[in-house]
Amino acid sequence: MSTATLTPTLTAPSNLARDTAIVFGRELRPVLRDPFSVVFSMIQPLVFLGLFAPLLGNVPGLSGGALQWFVPGIVVMSCLFGASMTGSNLLFEMQTGSHERTLVTPMRRSALLMGRALKEIVPVLVQAVIVIAVVVPFSFELHVAGTVVGLLMLSVFCVGLGSLSYALALAAKGADWIFWTVQQTFLFPILLLAGMLLPVDSAPGWLQTASRLNPLTYVVDAERALFAGSFDGSTVAAGFVAAAFVCALGLLVGGRAMRAAD
Amino acid sequence: MTAQTTQHMIETHGLTKAFTARKRTVEAVRGLDLTVAPGELVALLGPNGAGKSTTLRMLTTLIAPTSGTARVAGYDVATQPQQVRRAIGYIGQGNGAGHNQRGRDELVSHGLAYGMSKASARSRADELVDSLDLTQVADRKVSSLSGGQRRRLDIAMGLIHAPALLFLDEPSTGLDPQNRANLQEHVVALRERYGTTVVLTTHYLDEADSLAERVVVIDHGRLVADDTPARLKADHAGDRITLAFDEVVDAANAAARIVRGHGDAEVEHAEREVVVRVASGARLAPAMLVDLQDAGLPARSVEVARPTLDDVFLNLTGRSLREGHTADQPATDQLDPIGVSA
Ligand SMILES: Nc1ncnc2c1ncn2[C@@H]1O[C@H](COP(=O)(O)OP(=O)(O)O)[C@@H](O)[C@H]1O
Numbered sequence: 001m002s003t004a005t006l007t008p009t010l011t012a013p014s015n016l017a018r019d020t021a022i023v024f025g026r027e028l029r030p031v032l033r034d035p036f037s038v039v040f041s042m043i044q045p046l047v048f049l050g051l052f053a054p055l056l057g058n059v060p061g062l063s064g065g066a067l068q069w070f071v072p073g074i075v076v077m078s079c080l081f082g083a084s085m086t087g088s089n090l091l092f093e094m095q096t097g098s099h100e101r102t103l104v105t106p107m108r109r110s111a112l113l114m115g116r117a118l119k120e121i122v123p124v125l126v127q128a129v130i131v132i133a134v135v136v137p138f139s140f141e142l143h144v145a146g147t148v149v150g151l152l153m154l155s156v157f158c159v160g161l162g163s164l165s166y167a168l169a170l171a172a173k174g175a176d177w178i179f180w181t182v183q184q185t186f187l188f189p190i191l192l193l194a195g196m197l198l199p200v201d202s203a204p205g206w207l208q209t210a211s212r213l214n215p216l217t218y219v220v221d222a223e224r225a226l227f228a229g230s231f232d233g234s235t236v237a238a239g240f241v242a243a244a245f246v247c248a249l250g251l252l253v254g255g256r257a258m259r260a261a262d
Numbered sequence: 263m264t265a266q267t268t269q270h271m272i273e274t275h276g277l278t279k280a281f282t283a284r285k286r287t288v289e290a291v292r293g294l295d296l297t298v299a300p301g302e303l304v305a306l307l308g309p310n311g312a313g314k315s316t317t318l319r320m321l322t323t324l325i326a327p328t329s330g331t332a333r334v335a336g337y338d339v340a341t342q343p344q345q346v347r348r349a350i351g352y353i354g355q356g357n358g359a360g361h362n363q364r365g366r367d368e369l370v371s372h373g374l375a376y377g378m379s380k381a382s383a384r385s386r387a388d389e390l391v392d393s394l395d396l397t398q399v400a401d402r403k404v405s406s407l408s409g410g411q412r413r414r415l416d417i418a419m420g421l422i423h424a425p426a427l428l429f430l431d432e433p434s435t436g437l438d439p440q441n442r443a444n445l446q447e448h449v450v451a452l453r454e455r456y457g458t459t460v461v462l463t464t465h466y467l468d469e470a471d472s473l474a475e476r477v478v479v480i481d482h483g484r485l486v487a488d489d490t491p492a493r494l495k496a497d498h499a500g501d502r503i504t505l506a507f508d509e510v511v512d513a514a515n516a517a518a519r520i521v522r523g524h525g526d527a528e529v530e531h532a533e534r535e536v537v538v539r540v541a542s543g544a545r546l547a548p549a550m551l552v553d554l555q556d557a558g559l560p561a562r563s564v565e566v567a568r569p570t571l572d573d574v575f576l577n578l579t580g581r582s583l584r585e586g587h588t589a590d591q592p593a594t595d596q597l598d599p600i601g602v603s604a
């Protein structure tokens with residue numbers, strides 16, 4: 001301890017990419033050290049998979065059979081759960097003081113958000129692989145190219161959703177109940193309106209309208225097409241537009257919240 | 263530092279912060295004028311809610327002042343926050359290390375956040391883990407550490423980039439006496455080794471007294487005194503002589519006699535006891551006892567206590583700093599007896 005230098009070598013000036021990478025690495029580390037945490041947010045979707053898929057067997061209008069229709073929905077769902085809850089990590093760090101500690105560093109505020117949001121991609125991919133691994137033995141038909149493109153779209157969506165979740169944590173100013181009330185209030189309507197668990201084709205008109213206003217609907221439709229190996233132009237494009245919209249909105253709102261944070 | 267260095271490490275003028283919550287405005291800090299020179303160790307002392315944390319949060323760029331200015335390490339906190347952040351270390355009231363992270367990982371990523379290279383962040387982390395006795399626990403999850411270990415880890419985080427100026431907000435709150443002493447040693451050692459300027463807040467009187475060369479007393483957001491502990495005590499509080507008598511009436515008579523004999527003394531009497539607060543009481547006490555004996559009012563016991571910073575605070579504000587903080591400190595260290603006779 002006697003050889004400590006007073007001025008450590010500062011190699012890099014603060015820049016957005018480097019700062020983002022630092023935050024990303026820090027956020028990812030506990031996931032890598034404790035991979036079970038990723039599986040945890042999947043318990044609910046897997047239960048839905050086990051209970052709903054058999055129910056859907058006789059529902060008409062499900063192209064390619066119940067499992068083929070249901071699995072993309074479940075993949076989206078597990079990401080939806082994970083990304084929408086991710087703000088709770090920040091919430092906890094706001095309560096313990098470790099978020100404040102990052103705010104006194106020279107790192108860019110936007111990097112504090114982006115690094116965290118980009119990390120959401122990792123659980124998205126891991127969860128998708130797990131779901132697929134579970135269903136393939138049950139005669140699920142895997143279309144690799146479409147699935148890869150689908151997961152890319154889902155990653156974009158989840159970066160946005162994760163950012164919104166972080167923005168919510170910042171807006172809640174450390175109050176758990178605000179965070180969870182808002183998160184739950186939004187999560188289930190958005191999930192159901194997207195036709196993730198049940199098709200909304202035969203729903204009443206107002207519900208179909210609500211469904212059409214939900215960006216997630218387009219993502220889910222596009223995922224279904226892609227998982228089935230179909231690159232139907234307008235469906236896939238609509239999905240990417242919706243995912244990009246949520247991503248841009250999330251980064252904008254989240255970045256603003258982080259800059260305003262004190 | 264660089265370019266804009268003045269001779270002050272910290273310089274504030276009329277620094278003010280008002281919070282508005284639910285249509286009520288709280289003036290947490292009111293017109294603070296403070297200068298700190300390089301190398302100083304300053305304690306901000308005040309009761310809970312005095313505005314200590316708010317002051318530190320403004321100086322560390324975490325919140326913007328409502329009005330007034332502050333220059334820290336030569337830079338303006340409002341217009342050059344980035345430069346300020348680069349120059350300072352801050353250890354807040356909470357835990358800097360994320361609870362689901364490992365200590366050493368947090369140290370390294372915190373170093374990277376300050377622009378250090380991976381290699382130098384790693385070796386600096388190792389060095390700090392070593393010197394703060396964290397070797398056993400540095401690779402465990404932070405949530406599994408004890409309060410004292412976590413606090414030492416926080417200190418290590420604040421030091422990772424060897425800042426020229428270090429802020430510590432209530433560094434020893436929640437620590438047992440042994441860990442508190444340990445932490446104070448680290449702060450002193452740090453300063454001796456690097457000449458780091460240290461500003462800490464505390465509501466522990468003994469901590470301010472023993473650790474800081476300069477104590478800034480804050481109450482209701484205002485600076486009420488600013489001096490060395492010794493000078494504060496000399497200027498704002500006298501020694502305390504506690505006399506006990508056999509009879510209540512003797513105590514009453516003795517109190518009256520002391521008031522007549524020592525115009526500058528503050529005399530209180532309750533039951534069989536008389537408490538005299540007077541400058542250089544230790545020197546006056548023997549003669550006082552002889553005088554009382556001659557008047558037929560022999561004291562049964564006497565205790566002379568040096569003034570504490572609490573006495574200073576009481577004198578300045580009319581309130582005790584200890585109110586509400588008695589639970590974690592035994593009443594005995596309020597007094598510092600220097601002579602007892604019968
Ligand atoms: N974010 C905030 N919003 C509203 N009031 C606050 C906020 N932070 C502090 N205060 C108020 O400002 C005053 C000073 O608080 P603080 O600086 O934390 O005191 P100390 O650190 O000396 O205990 C208190 O009355 C506190 O309630």
Ligand SMILES: [Mg+2]
Nearest residue numbers: 314315355432
């Ligand atoms: Mg405080």
